[in-house]
Amino acid sequence: VDASSTAFNLDALVEHCKTDFIPHTILIDLTKSWEVAQLHVDWLSKGIHVVTANNLGLSSDLGLYYSIWHQRAETQANYAYEITVGGTMPVIATLNSLHSSGDTIERVEGILSCTMGYVLSKVSPWEGEPMKFSDALVEVHKLGFTESDIMHDISGEDSARKLLILSRDMGLELEMDQIQIEPILDGIQVDHKDIQNSAKQYDEAVAKLSADAKEKGMVLRYVSTIDGSTGACRVGVIKVPISDRLARVTGIVYSVAFYTSRSGSTPMVVQSPAMPSTAGVFSDLIRVARDLGARDTGNPRLKALRRHSFSVELGKKRGPASPKSIGSDKRKKMSCYSEL
Amino acid sequence: VDASSTAFNLDALVEHCKTDFIPHTILIDLTKSWEVAQLHVDWLSKGIHVVTANNLGLSSDLGLYYSIWHQRAETQANYAYEITVGGTMPVIATLNSLHSSGDTIERVEGILSCTMGYVLSKVSPWEGEPMKFSDALVEVHKLGFTESDIMHDISGEDSARKLLILSRDMGLELEMDQIQIEPILDGIQVDHKDIQNSAKQYDEAVAKLSADAKEKGMVLRYVSTIDGSTGACRVGVIKVPISDRLARVTGIVYSVAFYTSRSGSTPMVVQSPAMPSTAGVFSDLIRVARDLGARDTGNPRLKALRRHSFSVELGKKRGPASPKSIGSDKRKKMSCYSEL
Numbered sequence: 001v002d003a004s005s006t007a008f009n010l011d012a013l014v015e016h017c018k019t020d021f022i023p024h025t026i027l028i029d030l031t032k033s034w035e036v037a038q039l040h041v042d043w044l045s046k047g048i049h050v051v052t053a054n055n056l057g058l059s060s061d062l063g064l065y066y067s068i069w070h071q072r073a074e075t076q077a078n079y080a081y082e083i084t085v086g087g088t089m090p091v092i093a094t095l096n097s098l099h100s101s102g103d104t105i106e107r108v109e110g111i112l113s114c115t116m117g118y119v120l121s122k123v124s125p126w127e128g129e130p131m132k133f134s135d136a137l138v139e140v141h142k143l144g145f146t147e148s149d150i151m152h153d154i155s156g157e158d159s160a161r162k163l164l165i166l167s168r169d170m171g172l173e174l175e176m177d178q179i180q181i182e183p184i185l186d187g188i189q190v191d192h193k194d195i196q197n198s199a200k201q202y203d204e205a206v207a208k209l210s211a212d213a214k215e216k217g218m219v220l221r222y223v224s225t226i227d228g229s230t231g232a233c234r235v236g237v238i239k240v241p242i243s244d245r246l247a248r249v250t251g252i253v254y255s256v257a258f259y260t261s262r263s264g265s266t267p268m269v270v271q272s273p274a275m276p277s278t279a280g281v282f283s284d285l286i287r288v289a290r291d292l293g294a295r296d297t298g299n300p301r302l303k304a305l306r307r308h309s310f311s312v313e314l315g316k317k318r319g320p321a322s323p324k325s326i327g328s329d330k331r332k333k334m335s336c337y338s339e340l
Numbered sequence: 341v342d343a344s345s346t347a348f349n350l351d352a353l354v355e356h357c358k359t360d361f362i363p364h365t366i367l368i369d370l371t372k373s374w375e376v377a378q379l380h381v382d383w384l385s386k387g388i389h390v391v392t393a394n395n396l397g398l399s400s401d402l403g404l405y406y407s408i409w410h411q412r413a414e415t416q417a418n419y420a421y422e423i424t425v426g427g428t429m430p431v432i433a434t435l436n437s438l439h440s441s442g443d444t445i446e447r448v449e450g451i452l453s454c455t456m457g458y459v460l461s462k463v464s465p466w467e468g469e470p471m472k473f474s475d476a477l478v479e480v481h482k483l484g485f486t487e488s489d490i491m492h493d494i495s496g497e498d499s500a501r502k503l504l505i506l507s508r509d510m511g512l513e514l515e516m517d518q519i520q521i522e523p524i525l526d527g528i529q530v531d532h533k534d535i536q537n538s539a540k541q542y543d544e545a546v547a548k549l550s551a552d553a554k555e556k557g558m559v560l561r562y563v564s565t566i567d568g569s570t571g572a573c574r575v576g577v578i579k580v581p582i583s584d585r586l587a588r589v590t591g592i593v594y595s596v597a598f599y600t601s602r603s604g605s606t607p608m609v610v611q612s613p614a615m616p617s618t619a620g621v622f623s624d625l626i627r628v629a630r631d632l633g634a635r636d637t638g639n640p641r642l643k644a645l646r647r648h649s650f651s652v653e654l655g656k657k658r659g660p661a662s663p664k665s666i667g668s669d670k671r672k673k674m675s676c677y678s679e680l
Contacts, residue, residue, distance in 0.1 A: 088437075088441070088608075089434075089608060090430050090433060090434060090437065090610075093430060093433065094429075094430060097428075097430065097623045100622070100623060100626045101428070101619040101620070101622040101623045101626075102619070102622065103615075103619060126583075127583065243466075243467065243588070245588060248583070248585060248588065250606075251606040252606075253606055262615045262616065262619060263612070263613050263615065264613065266590075266591040266592075266593060266613040267613075268428075268429060268611070268612040268613070269609065269610070269611040269612070270430075270609070270610050270611075271608070271609040271610075271611075272603070272608040272609070273603050273604065273606040273607075273608070275443075275602045275603065276602065279441040279442070279443060279602060280441070282440070282441040282442065283437045283440060283441045286440045286441075290630075290631065291630065
């Protein structure tokens with residue numbers, strides 16, 4: 001769809017969706033379109049709630065970021081974007097929870113591109129033989145989690161956008177060009193249409209980097225970091241000792257560690273394999289619904305169970321059994337170690 | 341405070357708190373008291389919201405668990421208990437999010453007692469010399485994260501209660517005696533008032549277990565598991581290969597892994613050092629407030645920043661800068677590997 005027709009259809013769609021007789025309208029943006037991202041502010045200003053997997057609204061210029069924030073506060077329309085950072089796992093929620101409980105985030109360290117995380121774990125594995133760079137790229141592309149142009153992953157742009165959202169949510173006022181981005185190799189260019197052949201020329205150089213690291217007991221990892229105190233943000237390859245937490249992160253995985261003033265040197269970590277983004281969008285939708293007054297009445301699964309298994313005696317003082325303590329009979333049980 | 345006077349004062353307190361002219365009352369239970377836990381249902385039935393760090397309401401008999409759930413649904417009073425499992429980190433929230441997005445939890449695997457997690461990581465470290473069992477117990481006690489009687493940690497009761505809450509939230513209808521609990525050593529008894537001397541007698545046996553595991557390239561870890569399909573729950577020591585994720589979990593740390601039908605063999609993991617429980621209680625309080633209509637208007641930190649840094653032009657179509665892509669100048673930058 002070209003830009004002009006997109007805009008036209010969208011305006012009509014928005015008018016159609018936003019009616020007076022339905023109390024709440026939610027628009028879900030699953031595009032990667034800059035044209036659509038620009039409309040988020042307008043939607044919010046009309047009181048339309050937005051659930052977005054499109055990160056271009058929050059990760060473009062700071063002015064647009066603040067516009068979104070401002071309209072959100074003005075109209076109390078919700079803007080749910082958990083899915084834009086770290087897939088379905090609760091990165092934004094954890095950040096907010098740390099903030100709201102008064103903790104200070106000193107450092108964020110994450111594998112924000114599951115594609116590059118996977119590639120690096122293959123070309124510089126903590127055990128076993130390293131894979132060729134071009135083979136690893138082809139493999140990860142086949143798995144279907146690469147960006148529409150694999151250069152967005154390789155160049156660091158994908159990670160940088162996510163890092164920008166996190167840093168702004170931490171209160172840092174950064175633009176994209178303030179993020180230090182260091183690609184794997186100087187001047188690297190891979191053609192999305194012919195990954196195997198266009199990436200081949202880099203195999204040797206990447207293999208050498210991996211071998212050099214291995215000699216020192218290290219592996220290469222593609223890591224994004226935010227220094228909370230200086231505001232310095234960086235995306236790039238680092239060497240980590242083979243025993244490090246990050247060295248062991250393998251697979252198509254997102255991983256974010258928060259070092260806070262309360263956590264000290266042991267970070268709070270959320271880590272998850274990449275999952276279908278629909279799952280994250282659905283969670284965000286439910287979060288918005290709760291925000292709009294859909295009260296939390298507990299686990300819906302229990303509702304079904306309760307029907308056939310339990311009838312509560314209302315108004316009657318319960319004569320409860322005391323909490324069962326682990327008796328000596330339990331303690332006496334033979335200690336038994338599971339076989340692996 | 342003995343039971344009768346506690347009950348008396350609490351009734352008066354509840355009457356005092358619950359007035360007609362204040363729309364919402366929240367009671368926060370930071371006790372470890374069974375007497376207080378029994379009152380949760382009454383509070384909920386009066387429409388009083390409950391934030392609880394006391395896990396005895398949810399981890400005693402299933403009837404009480406369902407009563408809490410039922411009153412919650414009836415009166416729409418909130419019951420916030422995130423802090424009861426895994427300290428301040430989002431375990432319950434992650435479980436709910438997985439559920440609500442339609443995922444199926446196949447297996448939960450966690451270090452739910454940070455005390456025992458720490459002790460096992462010391463007596464069976466993945467590198468370096470093992471510590472004496474009695475010394476590790478004394479050390480962890482000094483750090484201040486043990487239960488009021490260290491036997492609650494050592495016996496597995498602390499882990500089992502948390503596991504029970506998780507399993508029930510997953511829809512499994514289990515009582516405490518259905519959880520298989522295997523203590524470190526058969527018949528182990530440690531006196532909280534004299535940990536060092538009373539634990540000394542077990543040092544040799546624990547050291548032998550650790551050495552046996554090490555011979556096979558393994559370490560001992562104190563792990564709680566739920567098998568989602570069979571409903572089997574287990575708390576106890578297992579051997580894990582030294583390269584395993586769990587082998588590397590050190591410090592006073594909670595760690596929970598969710599294996600779901602979407603995640604496959606790579607679990608979703610939340611991990612966090614133990615933090616002051618007040619932080620978790622405060623997060624729960626904010627969650628309740630949001631549920632009661634305190635709309636999410638974004639990060640409060642941004643509100644302060646916005647004042648001096650940004651004025652939005654309302655009603656005016658923005659002439660936005662296009663999203664800054666990572667230009668070739670960025671890509672040309674010398675690849676640089678950080679020194680560690």
